[in-house]
Amino acid sequence: xxxxxxxxxxxxxxxxxxxxxxxxxxxxxxxxxxxxxxxxxxxxxxxxxxxxxxxxxxxxxxxxxxxxxxxxxxxxxxxxxxxxxxxxxxxxxxxxxxxxxxxxxxxxxxxxxxxxxxxxxxxxxxxxxxxxxxxxxxxxxxxxxxxxxxxxxxxxxxxxxxxxxxxxxxxxxx
Ligand code: IMP
Ligand code: MG
Numbered sequence: 001x002x003x004x005x006x007x008x009x010x011x012x013x014x015x016x017x018x019x020x021x022x023x024x025x026x027x028x029x030x031x032x033x034x035x036x037x038x039x040x041x042x043x044x045x046x047x048x049x050x051x052x053x054x055x056x057x058x059x060x061x062x063x064x065x066x067x068x069x070x071x072x073x074x075x076x077x078x079x080x081x082x083x084x085x086x087x088x089x090x091x092x093x094x095x096x097x098x099x100x101x102x103x104x105x106x107x108x109x110x111x112x113x114x115x116x117x118x119x120x121x122x123x124x125x126x127x128x129x130x131x132x133x134x135x136x137x138x139x140x141x142x143x144x145x146x147x148x149x150x151x152x153x154x155x156x157x158x159x160x161x162x163x164x165x166x167x168x169x170x171x172x173x174x
Contacts, residue, residue: 002174003172003173003174004173004174005152005165005170006172008146008151008168008170009144009146009154009167011166014049014126014143014167014168017143018046018053021050021053021124021141022054022055023053025050025054025124025141026056029054029094032056033058033059034056034059034091034093034094035058035059035060035061035091035118036050036054036058036061036094037061037062037063037084037088037095038060038096039062039063039105039109040062040063040065041155041157042163043098043155044155045154045155046126046143046154046155047096050096061084061085061086062084063080063082063083063109064080064081065080065105065108066078066079066081067104067105067108078104078108078109080108080112084116088116089117089118090118090119092120093119093120093121094140095109095122095123096124096125097123097124098155098156099126099128099129099151100123100125100129100133102132102135103134104135106125110123110137123137123138123141125142126144126154127143127145127156127168128144128146129145129147129149149170150170151169152168152169153165153168153169154166156168158171
């Protein structure tokens, strides 16, 4: 079987949307200092662009979780691989995620980060597969709502690959 990469969201559209999200976030947090918490590895490219689109004083932190057993199906359980290294107590925290699928990862992260008592805790995700989300929660900033398709690129991987693609796309088997 041959594999073809198809584009779902072009790099140009992503860049435009990220700039708009950055402006919206900067307005909402005006006069405050932010902590962006990027969820590795998937968010690293989105985080880099988003951080530069938010014109506010901020610090950037990262943590790593893993949830997917094989390539494309959720194992249901989320594991913390490494945690934040600086305190977020009393800080305004914005979680930066690549994609919300079932919502299990975010539910875990919200519970985990709340234990550190931030002043506020919000979520910014580039993509949301709305139809698949089982966990009820409010997503404060969403880049794009997408159909139930396994996507790659702009940080998102399939078995570790394709993170470096500038577009968000999917693999078509022909
Ligand atoms: P959730 O816990 O089911 O919401 O899954 C969230 C995590 O699974 C994301 O942070 C991604 O790392 C990964 N994931 C979910 N859907 C996709 C996809 O379509 N492509 C690549 N990774 C995905
Ligand atoms: Mg992820």
